[in-house]
Amino acid sequence: MQVRTLPHAVREIYPARFCPPQEGWLPEEIFYDDHRFIRASDPREILIYTGGAILHRRRGGRREYAGGFAFGYRATTFARNGSMTQKGTISGRLENLGPTGRRQPFTQDRADLRAIVAALQFLPWNMDCNRGWRSLVIATASKYVVNNATKGTIPRAWETEGETPHGMELYEFTNEDLWKLMISEIRKLQEDGVQVRFWRTPKGGDYNGGIDRCVRYAQRAALGNEQEEYQIVEAADPWLPPPSPSQPESLTQRYAPLGAPDNIILHDMRHLY
Numbered sequence: 001m002q003v004r005t006l007p008h009a010v011r012e013i014y015p016a017r018f019c020p021p022q023e024g025w026l027p028e029e030i031f032y033d034d035h036r037f038i039r040a041s042d043p044r045e046i047l048i049y050t051g052g053a054i055l056h057r058r059r060g061g062r063r064e065y066a067g068g069f070a071f072g073y074r075a076t077t078f079a080r081n082g083s084m085t086q087k088g089t090i091s092g093r094l095e096n097l098g099p100t101g102r103r104q105p106f107t108q109d110r111a112d113l114r115a116i117v118a119a120l121q122f123l124p125w126n127m128d129c130n131r132g133w134r135s136l137v138i139a140t141a142s143k144y145v146v147n148n149a150t151k152g153t154i155p156r157a158w159e160t161e162g163e164t165p166h167g168m169e170l171y172e173f174t175n176e177d178l179w180k181l182m183i184s185e186i187r188k189l190q191e192d193g194v195q196v197r198f199w200r201t202p203k204g205g206d207y208n209g210g211i212d213r214c215v216r217y218a219q220r221a222a223l224g225n226e227q228e229e230y231q232i233v234e235a236a237d238p239w240l241p242p243p244s245p246s247q248p249e250s251l252t253q254r255y256a257p258l259g260a261p262d263n264i265i266l267h268d269m270r271h272l273y
Contacts, residue, residue, distance in 0.1 A: 014152035051214030052111025067094030068221030069115035112142035
């Protein structure tokens with residue numbers, strides 16, 4: 001599998017790690033809910049929550065696995081009558097096949113990585129909101145993703161023609177298809193002036209509601225129908241304006257489907273490679 005060609009200066013850039021202003025601060029204390037999760041001190045920086053889940057059960061003496069992924073890029077809102085006016089958390093079942101068409105195992109690391117790839121592909125973030133964003137923060141509970149992405153250990157493994165970085169173990173080369181896809185998407189954004197950073201935020205309890213919500217959505221998706229082929233999940237109309245509270249309910253409902261199931265386009269992406 002070949003990563004799409006990018007300028008040499010961008011090709012060797014790895015995403016950075018996001019550090020909150022003070023240790024222990026929660027995402028909800030830094031980013032506020034609007035049409036996106038926008039940083040209070042920098043209106044050109046947004047955050048996306050991501051999470052994956054793996055479920056298993058025993059059947060006929062053997063263990064079966066299923067996976068799901070989810071990401072949240074804005075708050076989910078409801079009208080007074082209880083109907084959803086905008087969906088902010090998108091989820092899907094982890095596919096049996098990867099983007100190259102090869103069958104892949106279900107693992108927690110792969111589910112977390114798949115959630116991030118789905119978030120990066122969902123909208124053209126460099127064009128979103130009239131090119132308003134210059135920094136995109138990916139919040140994840142995955143130590144595997146954050147450490148290897150920000151240190152460049154896994155990307156460097158194939159960009160140095162197979163040379164193994166010092167201290168890197170063999171298991172870390174798994175999920176190569178998703179790693180190449182994720183790094184390619186990140187560098188396309190960086191080339192257009194949008195910096196991508198990773199923030200490892202633990203899940204569980206009241207610490208991180210956004211991550212926990214994504215994990216719950218991912219668990220539900222894992223219980224859904226089996227998904228064979230890898231597909232891109234993207235908004236049908238990425239430039240659809242967010243609903244305004246001052247709009248009549250009928251107009252609000254007209255704009256509601258951005259990110260809703262009936263307004264998501266699924267693309268088989270094996271032709272890209």
